[in-house]
Amino acid sequence: MISKKKALTSVLVTSVMCSAATYVVVKNVSAQNESSSKNIGECSYNIKRLLGYEYIKPLEYAEPLNESALYGSFKTKVDALVAEKKKAGLLNNASVYLRDFNKGNWMSFQGKVPFHPGSLIKVPILISYLKFEEHRPGILNAPVTFEAGQYIPSQSYNSKQIEVGKTYTIKELLEYMIKYSDNNATFLLKENLDVAQFKKTYDNVGLPVPNIMDVNYSLSAEDFSVFLKVLFNAGYLSIANSEYALKLLTECDFKDGFVKGLPVGTPIAHKFGEWGDGGANHELHESGIIYIDGEAYILTVMTSGKSIPELAKTIQEISALFDQELDDSSIPNALFQKKNIVL
Numbered sequence: 001m002i003s004k005k006k007a008l009t010s011v012l013v014t015s016v017m018c019s020a021a022t023y024v025v026v027k028n029v030s031a032q033n034e035s036s037s038k039n040i041g042e043c044s045y046n047i048k049r050l051l052g053y054e055y056i057k058p059l060e061y062a063e064p065l066n067e068s069a070l071y072g073s074f075k076t077k078v079d080a081l082v083a084e085k086k087k088a089g090l091l092n093n094a095s096v097y098l099r100d101f102n103k104g105n106w107m108s109f110q111g112k113v114p115f116h117p118g119s120l121i122k123v124p125i126l127i128s129y130l131k132f133e134e135h136r137p138g139i140l141n142a143p144v145t146f147e148a149g150q151y152i153p154s155q156s157y158n159s160k161q162i163e164v165g166k167t168y169t170i171k172e173l174l175e176y177m178i179k180y181s182d183n184n185a186t187f188l189l190k191e192n193l194d195v196a197q198f199k200k201t202y203d204n205v206g207l208p209v210p211n212i213m214d215v216n217y218s219l220s221a222e223d224f225s226v227f228l229k230v231l232f233n234a235g236y237l238s239i240a241n242s243e244y245a246l247k248l249l250t251e252c253d254f255k256d257g258f259v260k261g262l263p264v265g266t267p268i269a270h271k272f273g274e275w276g277d278g279g280a281n282h283e284l285h286e287s288g289i290i291y292i293d294g295e296a297y298i299l300t301v302m303t304s305g306k307s308i309p310e311l312a313k314t315i316q317e318i319s320a321l322f323d324q325e326l327d328d329s330s331i332p333n334a335l336f337q338k339k340n341i342v343l
Helices: 002-030 069-087 118-135 172-179 183-191 195-205 219-235 239-250 308-327
Strands: 036-038 043-049 058-065 093-100 105-111 143-145 167-169 268-276 280-293 295-305
Touching: 036 268, 058 219, 069 105, 069 308, 093 219, 093 308, 118 172, 118 183, 118 195, 118 219, 118 239, 118 268, 118 280, 167 172, 172 183, 172 239, 195 219, 219 239, 219 280, 219 295, 239 268, 239 280, 280 308, 295 308
Parallel strands: none
Antiparallel strands: 036 043, 043 058, 093 105, 093 295, 143 167, 268 280, 280 295
């Protein structure tokens, strides 16, 4: 009988202690709100929630406020590679942002340096159209005809393009814009874009609203990566549209950057961007979500220099450094643990 009383007392004490611990945790979590840096215990977090609703505030993303020391080795290697290429005159500048979706740890190498986004701007255009479709179902089926005589900026990487005189739906134009980075399709989409919705997309994900008429508009690697965060977390678009957007990005046919630096068959939802001043100054960027062994990582690389092929090679080499880091079991408490990819 005494034994049973002791057991019962032990259960009661444990229950009280667990309730107290739960109260403390709930109290700490409840103290947080949207789009600000908050504390959970001793950890600072950057939390972004979607506003505009009466009873809910959907979570767009949450991550530690400070970058992780786990990625110190990768950052050092990136720094050395960039310094070597700058010394050789192959590179003017570069920035790199890395984030894992497992624990939200991240690393930034000159990640706040602004660059001309080029075709990376096509991702927020895609998001804006998909969001508009959620409010106006059927808009993606609207027909648009590509007329002759419209000026379209040229680019180094061209593949499949829409044809003059033919009519396409908005959805078909989105696919040309993302899969093939077709500037003709992008031109038509910009012509029919709801500007208010486009600006609202930036505002809703917590980025400064751009002046879309400014040819010198710039964006940093850290800022652009926000679009991939909200797509992966499905905190801005519906789950179906977030899935559609990322699936479309996996079909991007740019092969000279991440694809060359990673093992064959690695799934990547990615987009590249290119910019030039008409002279010797060029920029080339790539940003994507890399899927390896059930984990997902954002990698954004922005570069500037005199040669597009050299910039593409730099992006390739940085993605290869990332892949090597996944295999480096010598790093203490390494988060990266990669298995063999089976095709």
